[in-house]
Amino acid sequence: MKVEIDGLGLRYGETAALDGLTCTLDGGKIYGLLGRNGSGKTSLMSVLAAFRRQTFGQVRVAGEPVFENRRVTRRISLITHTGETTDIGTAEDALYFAEWLRPDWDGELARSLMDAFGLAPKAKVKEMSTGQRSAMGAVIGLAGRAPLTMFDECHLGMDVPSRKIFYDALLADYMDHPRTIVLSSHLIDEVAPLFEEVLILDRGRLLLQEETPALLGRGTTVTGPADRVAAFTAGLTVLDERRLGPTVAAVVYGPLDDARRREAAGAGLELAPVPLQDLFVHLTADPAGAPAAAPAGAPAAEPSGEPR
Numbered sequence: 566m567k568v569e570i571d572g573l574g575l576r577y578g579e580t581a582a583l584d585g586l587t588c589t590l591d592g593g594k595i596y597g598l599l600g601r602n603g604s605g606k607t608s609l610m611s612v613l614a615a616f617r618r619q620t621f622g623q624v625r626v627a628g629e630p631v632f633e634n635r636r637v638t639r640r641i642s643l644i645t646h647t648g649e650t651t652d653i654g655t656a657e658d659a660l661y662f663a664e665w666l667r668p669d670w671d672g673e674l675a676r677s678l679m680d681a682f683g684l685a686p687k688a689k690v691k692e693m694s695t696g697q698r699s700a701m702g703a704v705i706g707l708a709g710r711a712p713l714t715m716f717d718e719c720h721l722g723m724d725v726p727s728r729k730i731f732y733d734a735l736l737a738d739y740m741d742h743p744r745t746i747v748l749s750s751h752l753i754d755e756v757a758p759l760f761e762e763v764l765i766l767d768r769g770r771l772l773l774q775e776e777t778p779a780l781l782g783r784g785t786t787v788t789g790p791a792d793r794v795a796a797f798t799a800g801l802t803v804l805d806e807r808r809l810g811p812t813v814a815a816v817v818y819g820p821l822d823d824a825r826r827r828e829a830a831g832a833g834l835e836l837a838p839v840p841l842q843d844l845f846v847h848l849t850a851d852p853a854g855a856p857a858a859a860p861a862g863a864p865a866a867e868p869s870g871e872p873r
């Protein structure tokens with residue numbers, strides 16, 4: 566399902582939660598929606614799901630505006646960590662309601678996920694633990710198979726095995742039933758393998774939108790003897806440096822072309838990708854205290870220059 570967002574603004578009184586956000590999701594992918602606390606992720610998903618009406622700008626899903634448009638909203642699902650959509654009687658009541666709401670509901674999948682998460686059908690949703698309520702939300706979000714499904718930090722409180730069940734189930738079901746999935750999370754390294762494309766928000770605006778491999782290509786860890794690493798990284802943007810005896814691992818920002826990679830190999834240096842989380846920290850660093858970020862949709866920065 567294609568999502569078009571044009572100059573989107575959302576205000577809560579004086580607070581601009583979204584401030585002229587423009588981007589397009591072509592759909593049929595798993596998108597990672599990242600951003601620091603308060604950057605506008607929940608606000609954006611709330612507008613996309615028509616939970617809130619935008620203050621200005623436009624949102625179109627499958628070519629149609631979403632607010633008060635049941636034809637489109639019945640095909641959009643937003644699962645939040647607060648679980649308000651699941652807060653109804655017992656777990657089986659919540660599933661019944663979700664089935665009534667969702668035209669693409671898969672009851673078989675819902676039952677098998679309930680089992681996998683160890684959720685009892687007769688349990689009252691209000692009496693569930695935080696992690697159990699999150700798991701309930703995951704069941705409803707996945708079994709609903711909405712063509713646009715958004716999970717907003719929906720793994721909050723889930724323990725590690727439950728999160729693994731969620732990620733595995735999401736990927737397996739997405740492979741069988743491709744759709745547009747948007748996932749927001751602060752556990753970046755944990756969810757990064759799921760993302761095909763990443764959007765980063767910053768203060769209500771789009772900071773960056775890029776396919777994951779290209780984004781990961783922006784950073785490299787250079788490891789080797791300290792003096793050779795220093796010589797190789799001279800003039801590059803070094804985000805971090807760790808020293809272990811005579812060996813240094815330096816994280817550099819910006820693509821390295823083939824010639825530079827050959828040069829590194831010739832110097833006996835090891836090159837490795839940088840985790841998405843490290844890049845995220847760099848890209849969203851506070852401009853007052855640290856390197857700033859690349860503009861939205863911009864090509865990767867030159868090795869020698871700090872973007873924006």
Ligand SMILES: Nc1ncnc2c1ncn2[C@@H]1O[C@H](COP(=O)(O)OP(=O)(O)OP(=O)(O)O)[C@@H](O)[C@H]1O
Pocket residue numbers: 577580581582600601602603604605606607608609
């Ligand atoms: N109901 C509300 N009333 C007033 N301000 C709000 C409300 N909800 C969010 N905001 C403000 O809007 C901005 C964006 O909040 P939002 O919840 O969209 O961010 P977020 O990226 O989802 O944050 P987090 O990662 O912490 O969940 C913040 O400045 C926040 O304080």
